Amino acid sequence: MTDNGTAVEIRGLSKSFGHTRALDGLDLTVAAGEVAGFLGPNGAGKSTAIRVLLGLLRADSGTVRLLGGDPWRDAVRLHRRIAYVPGDVTLWPNLTGMQAMDFLARLRGDEALDTARRDELIERFELDPYKKARTYSKGNRQKVAIVAAFSTRSELFVLDEPTSGLDPLMERRFQQCVREVAGQGAAVLLSSHILAEVEKLCDSVTIIRSGRSVRSGTLRQMRHLMATTVSARVRGDGGHLAHTPYVHDLRAEDGRVHFSVYRDDLDRAMSDLTALGIDELTVAPASLEDMFLSEYEGAGR
Numbered sequence: 001m002t003d004n005g006t007a008v009e010i011r012g013l014s015k016s017f018g019h020t021r022a023l024d025g026l027d028l029t030v031a032a033g034e035v036a037g038f039l040g041p042n043g044a045g046k047s048t049a050i051r052v053l054l055g056l057l058r059a060d061s062g063t064v065r066l067l068g069g070d071p072w073r074d075a076v077r078l079h080r081r082i083a084y085v086p087g088d089v090t091l092w093p094n095l096t097g098m099q100a101m102d103f104l105a106r107l108r109g110d111e112a113l114d115t116a117r118r119d120e121l122i123e124r125f126e127l128d129p130y131k132k133a134r135t136y137s138k139g140n141r142q143k144v145a146i147v148a149a150f151s152t153r154s155e156l157f158v159l160d161e162p163t164s165g166l167d168p169l170m171e172r173r174f175q176q177c178v179r180e181v182a183g184q185g186a187a188v189l190l191s192s193h194i195l196a197e198v199e200k201l202c203d204s205v206t207i208i209r210s211g212r213s214v215r216s217g218t219l220r221q222m223r224h225l226m227a228t229t230v231s232a233r234v235r236g237d238g239g240h241l242a243h244t245p246y247v248h249d250l251r252a253e254d255g256r257v258h259f260s261v262y263r264d265d266l267d268r269a270m271s272d273l274t275a276l277g278i279d280e281l282t283v284a285p286a287s288l289e290d291m292f293l294s295e296y297e298g299a300g301r
Contacts (some may be wrong), residue, residue: 005031005032005033006029006030006031006032006065007030007031007032007034007066007067007155007156007187008028008029008030008036008053008065008066008156008187008189009028009029009063009064009065010026010027010028010029010049010053010062010063010064010065011027011062011063012025012026012027012061012062012063013025013026013027013028013049013052013059013061013062013063013064014026014059014060014061014062014211015048015052015057015059015060015211016060021211022045022048022211023045023048023049023052023059023211023212024045024210024211024212025062025211025212026045026049026062026208026211026212026213027206027213027216028049028206028213028216030156030187030188030189031187032155032185032186032187033182033183033185033186033187034182034187034188034203034204035178035179035182035188035190035201035202035203035204036187036188036189036190036202036203036204036205036206037190037191037192037198037201037202037204037205037206037288038050038189038190038191038205038206038208039191039192039195039198039205039206039207039208039288039292040207040208040209044208044209044210044211045208045210045211045212046160046191046208047160047191048211049208050158050160050189050191052064052071052072053066053071053158053189054071054075054079054082054084054158055071055072055074055075055078055079058072059072066078066082066156067081067082067155067156079108080108080109081154081155081156082154082155082156082157082158083148083149083150083152083154083156083157083158084149084157084158084159084160085142085145085146085149085157085158085159085160085162086145086160086161086162087160087161087162087164088138088161088164089138089141089142089144089145090141091133091136091141091144092133093132093133093134094132094133094134095132095133096129096130096131096132096133097127097128097129097130097131097133097136097140097143097144098129098130100133100144100148101118101129101144101147101148101151104148105148105151105152108152113151113152114151114152114153115151117150117151118147118148118151121146121147121150121151121177122147124173125143125146125147125170125173126170127140127143127144127147128140129144137165138164138165139165139166139167139170141165142162142163142164142165142166143166143170145162146162146174146177150177150180150181154181154186155185155186155187156186156187156188156189157178157181157186157187157188157189158189159178159188159189159190159191159192160191161191161192161193162174162190162192163192163194163197171194171197175197175200175201178190178201179201188201190202195287195288195289195292196288196289198288199219199287199288202219203218203219204216204217204218204219205217205218205219205222205288205291207291207292215291219288222286222288222291226262226285226286226290226291227248227260227261227262227286228260228261228262228263228266228283228284228285228286229258229259229260229283229284229286230257230258230259230260230261230269230273230281230282230283230284231256231257231258231280231281231282231284232256232257232258232273232278232279232280232281232282233255233256233278233279233280233281234255234256234257234273234276234277234278234279235255235276235277235278235279236275236276236277237252237276238250238252238255238256238257238276239252241257241259241269241272244268244269244272246261246262246265246268246269247259247260247261247265247269247272248260248261257273263285266283
């Protein structure tokens with residue numbers, strides 16, 4: 001961890017494979033105790049960035065600091081302080097789940113493993129650890145990796161589509177684990193296609209497109225930039241709202257109005273509706289899905 005409590009600090013990261021530029025000046029920061037979402041469709045550069053963080057690829061340019069060290073030069077030392085869960089777990093087929101977890105713990109250093117925590121997680125995730133890995137479903141292979149990761153006393157958890165193959169109940173238990181380690185001061189970098197999961201868990205989000213971060217901040221900050229949707233049934237004529245500069249995309253018919261308004265103008269819009277007389281009202285702030293799609297549909301993706 002750096003002196004300022006930053007677990008991950010990426011500035012201007014670039015990486016090319018031949019003529020293909022996978023990362024093009026990426027910026028990303030994750031603080032201690034923070035759950036940071038990392039979003040983007042397939043091919044956006046998320047996996048390449050994670051491989052650079054894990055010391056599996058060397059950056060072409062830019063700066064990458066992981067727990068105060070260089071992930072390429074200091075990989076062995078840093079790997080003892082981080083936990084990683086990929087989206088597609090491959091295990092040794094002739095080992096049991098327990099043997100696989102023990103082997104992973106020895107690779108890190110036995111002192112990193114909390115056996116009581118491991119046993120509790122095995123029960124929580126309803127995993128039979130004594131079956132051979134070749135008999136496991138995809139979901140059970142994910143459980144082995146999740147239990148192995150959260151059984152360690154890691155300072156940073158790098159989670160790349162970690163709930164792939166899990167049912168909704170197991171997803172909820174995974175989310176509990178993330179909240180627990182973040183509450184203990186660990187940093188979490190979560191890459192996921194499940195936007196509802198990111199919205200529930202993450203303190204901040206970075207959206208990546210074509211290898212470059214296009215939007216980054218807390219969900220509160222990002223929602224501030226997006227319009228809130230308002231629907232209401234009113235007693236007066238809602239058509240005149242079309243003449244107010246802060247109301248957008250107004251539809252008014254049969255006593256109902258539907259429009260968008262930015263957060264700074266929401267009070268004024270509510271005052272106008274109150275003057276009309278409100279019988280029903282629904283106010284929906286922008287969701288993470290709205291923000292994500294606005295970036296990609298706006299770019300013609």
